Amino acid sequence: MNIQLLVNRLFAGFLLCSSVQYVSVAQKQQPQSQSVCGTELSATTAKELKQKMLTFKKKVGANSAFTTLTYIPVRPHIIRKSDGSGGFELSGMNEVMAMANKYYMVNGLGIQFYFAGESVDYIDNDDVWANFAGPPGPFDVPNALNQYYVHKIQGDYGGLASFPSNNVYSTESFIAVDNTPNVKQVLGNYIIPHEFGHNFGLYHTFGGGSGESLTTELVTRGPGANCETAGDFICDTPADPFTNQDRPTYNFDPNGCFVYDPANTVRDANGEPYNPSLTNIMSYWAGTNCTHDFTAGQYDHIQQALALRQSHTAYTLDYGPTPMTPPSNLSLTFALSQRTVTATWQDNSSTELGYFIERATSPSGPFIPVGGVAPNVTTFTDTQVPLDVTFYYRIRPSNTITAHLSPTVTINTTSCAPVQSTSPSPARTSAVLNWYGNFVSTYNIRWRVAGATEWTTVNGIASGSYSLTGLTAGTTYEWGVQSVCSATSVSAFVQGQTFTTFTCLAPYFLGTTGATSSSAGLYWYLTYGESGRTYELRYRPTGAPNWNTISGISSQSYSLTGLTNNTAYEWQVKSVCSPTESSTFTASSTFTTTCRVPNVTSSVASQTRARLQWSAPFPSDAQSFQLRYRPIGNPNWITVTTSIQPVYDLSGLTSGTTYEWEVASVCSASAVSDFSTLTTFTTGCSPIKPQDLNATNSMSSSVRLNWFATADPGTLFTLRYRPISTPTWTTVSNLTAITNNGVYTFGNYDLTGLTPGTSYEWEMATACSPTQSSTFTPGPPFPTLCSTPVNLYPTVFVTSAYLYWDAVGPGATYEARYRLAGTPNNWTTITNINSTTVTLTGLSSNSAYDWEVRTICGNTSSSNFSSTRTFYTPGCTVPTNLLTTNLTTTSAQLNWSFAAANADTRYQARYRALGATDWISLDNLTSSNGAGYTVLNGLSSGTAYEWQIRTLCSVGESSSFSGSVTFSTPVPCSGMYTLKSGSWSDVTVWSCNRLPVGSDVVELKHVVNLPAGYVGTAQRLQFFPGITLTYGADARLRLGF
Incomplete structure (x- = not known):
């Protein structure tokens, strides 16, 4: 059967829901781009169906909102290869149906789907599996919806479904499936709810058909709205401009979900912009891991379509639930770190098609499906678990309804994590309990004698430790601790390790810190401390009949005094735990008094x-x-x-x-x-030991030699040194040193004038008198250094730069080299530099340069070059901070700045009266420290001027001229005086109807204030009697300009 034959036998046709080539959940989703319908539902047919639903609605009553929860049977048909492979797995079938069910329940009312039958209808046919064009036989059942799970639908459709009609074929839907997790998310959250939507009379939000043309539905919901006769015929779904040919543009939110682009230019017939719902299940916008929803109007249509289907006679929806023994022994485990609840149960039947796991926040529901598993599977992990909520879970076989439910079990997903207990530290009548692993407000502990029934509880403990007191000696206790995160959030009690309190133990590890001629320090040890416990000590000369006893010792040590020298003693100690309880004395420990030899x-x-x-x-x-x-x-x-x-x-x-x-x-x-x-x-004139000679602070031409000797105060020393492998010593005599503590003598000497980059040997001798010296002792050889310069830094201009570094030592010369960055072997070298700076000229503007420097030590020795440093010459840019100041009736000062200027930088300015065609040029202008100015004289009063300036960086390089800066010379005024008190910057204060300038002689007849930060100008001031000029913060007045 081909797809056209399939279409011809359906009343209302089937609608395409999405492409079968799904993308990863983690990717941003693209709206569907293929043809959208297997056959189109014409506007006329759609209106006829809508009218049937509305007519039936009137028959059953005006209130069409869901008032009950209706369970609808769905007969599953799975297409497989002829050898039985390649079909949709039952785990996936249960999982996606559980997802779809949650969209058809509102506040516990609506529709829930369950599978019809004890087993799945498998259709094993290679051809049908490879290219599904419709069922290869009469497989539909007449008393349930019929859903076919196929490998590939002819035409590459993602899904097809029929609208309500009084024939069995209208119960069909066809779903292109895949067993991968990402595709199952698409199926359960979008495709299957979408196809069920068609089964229950919902159209695409853009209307009937496949989106070949723009919807005729208007955006408005006010006067002139046509939402009941166009689009999807539902007025609370916004008009949707989706088309396959010229789709509107869209953006993505942080989760990769569609956001309608407000810049879209598509408009309805009234010229209004669209704002469609991109989350609606009946749209073509829904992404795989994004929000999906139906509107209240769509739920209304679903209810109407359900009533219409229930009125049909060609089929029914009364396929009964499969009888079975309900699952039992439901157990829940909450894992805070993963935020999951794992359910396990006992399977008591062999006729289930799988299980739906349902969850509620009330024991009476509503119960929402949160997952589905295959038959014979008895565990499920709910990964969508909010914290600090009490949940109720139950298990429903997926081919039953409410008569075969497991018992309901509750669990609290508390965010209050339990603690980890550590080993307690018991004493005789007390114990310290410790725990860790949670940072909460407080903790509760409970404890009791092991085997007792009643707990003693201590609440509101602020730390991770608590000391129990008043315990019974020699008794075993058990204890537990729980976290208290808030008044409504506590963890379970965690059982701690049991402990046994001690009896009154005798001390052990007796010892002495050593005996003197008349005293001895004694100590002992116990593993635990106890308030009120004391010790009793007794001692005697070994063999004596009587003990000396000391009682009431509160510490674990004691110092005996008044002993007899050269005498052996023995001693013992015991614990006194209470007036009525003490330990036995320890065995004797011994010591002997003595005056000790140094x-x-x-x-x-x-x-x-x-x-x-x-x-x-x-x-x-x-x-x-x-x-x-x-x-x-x-x-x-x-x-x-x-x-x-x-x-x-x-x-x-x-x-x-x-x-x-x-x-x-x-x-x-x-x-x-x-x-x-x-x-x-x-005694004697001793030579210096080799290890007491050393050289420090070696530089390019100097070194410090240090020695230590044993000698009488005032002893002199002789030094000799030479370059290694040369025959002649240079001798330095009569070197002095400082003697401390009678014989310890320290000296040092700074050798200068040495040759850089040379290795030297040296020796020292003690000159005990003019006629007596020790032998010479060689010191460790030392080299004079040729150090690499450090602290390199540049000062950079457009075509030049100053390079600086720190001096290495006296007499050193330097060699610098530079290159354009990126030209490895093209160095320019500057030699014989006698200072720590060098000037580079002739550089290119807006370029990067590398540079290095090294020290030259004599004719044969030099340091390594320094690490490469890079500087950047600025571009030859237009001057900035253009400002006109010091205006008079015939002159003006032009000001500018150029941060990269050097002594060779020049500027060219030009000016003219506004409206004139010819410029007057000012050449060879200079600046100082990057700031320049020039004064224009001979200007016409009362005239507007403009001026521009450019930078001349070198003979062949200059910037463009700046934009024009305008100014106006003031009109001469025979008398500039105040008309009223006020601000200097207020034009209405002045008689000339302008502010004073540098050529004006100003008469102050009223009190005037220079505003904060303001700079006023005048030639000079004349004050009327009693008149003052006041200044705001940082205000100034410039006279004579």
Whole structure:
């Protein structure tokens, strides 16, 4: 059967809904561009159908708004290949019908479609599948709408449907389908609702036919409106100018949906612009992921068409729902992070064609379909879930109505996220509970003894932590926490980890921070703190029968004093948790008192001096130290009692002698430690150590040499240096240094006059006396640098530029190079630059230039070029800020500015009386710091003039002339005086009916004010007695101009 045969057997024909070549949901959608109807519905036929619907409306009653919810059976026919493949999947069939259903319900009233039968009518035929031209046999059922899901409709139509007629064929609709998600969105949200619209008497919003010509419907809904006899015959759908041949233009909103372009020029017969609804399901504008809707008038027509169909005798719409056991055990899970509700249920039947998932905000409905799934599927995720709403869900088998529903289950989509609990920190009669993971107003906690039935609740906690008190020792507790986001939004309780309170535990990890001759620091540890808990400590000399006891210790440490030197002690501690509860004493821990021996750290000697240093051990109760020393081999010690400071300086020693020394702690008159291990030092004229020489601040011709030595105060030093690999040393003698702490000597010397880019070696010796010096010690070699210049910056003009950089060092010269940007090897180089600036001339205007600079250090050494910098010469443009000032009856000052001017920039101005043909030229004008002016003399009074100016940037380059600036010389006035008090800038104040100019002698007979920021001019002023001139902020008066 071809498409024409199909058309011939239909009463009202079928209407094309969209192209079968759908685009991605994420793309901006294009309105349909193909022929829009398989056959046309003539205006006459359309009016006849409308009249039938209106006539039947009158029979059934005047109120045509939906008053009930009517379930309409739809018999599904799926076209497949002969081998049973390639057909529309049942999951997709249920999904798109669920989408379509939501457009046919208003406030719980209207129409809902369900599938007719226990199974789908499969039609397996390769030819029909490849090019559907109509059913290949009598497959329609006489008691339901018949919807065919086909692979391809002949003519590449997206869908066809019949208008109401008293024959079975009028129940048909044909849908070109695809199993991809994007196409299913188009089918469910647009194509199928659109085709059902035709089944129930709705026309395209642009009228009958396929959009071959512009609608005759007028835009107006006032006098002269024809919306009931033209277009779609519905007055609350705006007139639609859509045509296939000359479509109006449109724009897109941020979601990629159509927005009618107000710049469209198409007009109706009255010349009024169109403003069609681009969201209406019966238009050709609807996009795949955009808003879709019917109007109230269209719902009225659907109700009329439903009543008309119910009056027909050639078919009925009474195909009954399929009997089955309803689904059960519906369970809902809300995922806040994904904002989804997942439903699961139990399938109790084998006769369902699938399931519709329905949702409401009230237990009594209305229930709106939110999804559809295939038979035997028992889970669905609702991804369109607003937050903080209580929803009611139910499952309806898609081939039944309300008698086979699952139980209704509710869930709240709270935005109040639950928290994450962490491990509690219990003590004996308290515990700290902690949680995290949500930032809300407050939290509620509840807790109880494990296994108890009643909870103790604490509400309104502001932080993520809470301390429980008054607990029972040695008891296990359980607890939970919930988020409180608002008075109406709380999370579920999250169960925390159970915990057990401690008993009164004995301390552990006993230790000592060290014992002195008469004291000892003791400490112990417990894992938790507890308010009111104290400790009891007892100690005694090891082996003694009696303990010394200390009670009421509130911390976990204690310092014992008044002990006996060189004695071993033992000690124990216990916890006292309450007056009636305490732990046992710990096992004994021991320590021994002693006056501790110092630790020798260093001794440093010069010719006749030495600094001796040691450290007191920790802990130490030394009150002073006893030091003794002697030349090795001498039997007699020299003993010194020092202060508490662990350092001592010896002087008056014999040069070239080795000494030994030791030190002891004096803790009390009766407690002195042993002496430390013997340590030696040797006096003498010592050479400087290599590691105590260094060079810093190396420049191109200078360096600082630094040394450190052990020497007597006033010792001199000798320096010698030379370029590496040269034979001759340069010697610098009698260098002085600063001695600190008796023997530590620091010195530095600045070498100058060095050759840039050269490596040097150097040595230092200690000159202990005119006849005694140490050997020379080599220092680390150093190079003099040839540094690259830094801080480069330009000052740029039209054809020249000044380049600047920081000086590298005295005596350095420089080399600069520049090029047009983009010409890699075309550098122009300037050499022998003795300053830190260079001038570039002969540049091109409006161009980019690269430039670099480097340092020249002697004949063979130079630095790297600096990184490339770029500057831009401005164009040779017209001067700006053109202004005429200092007007007199015969002269005027012309002013201008040009920011890119240099000393060579010149200007040419010209002026003439307005209306004259010839210009008077002013040549070779200059400016200073970018500002210029010239004075015109010999002008005619009371005359209007115009002037122009241009920039002369170079011999061959100039700007165009500026636009004209006009001015008028004032008319001479024999007497310029005030007529009344007022503002200087008010013409009516002055006798000459104009403002004073620089050639006017002004008489002030009244009080005059110069307004804020105003500049007045006059030759001179004459004041009448008692008259003043007042000034506003920043006002000025220029005299003698």
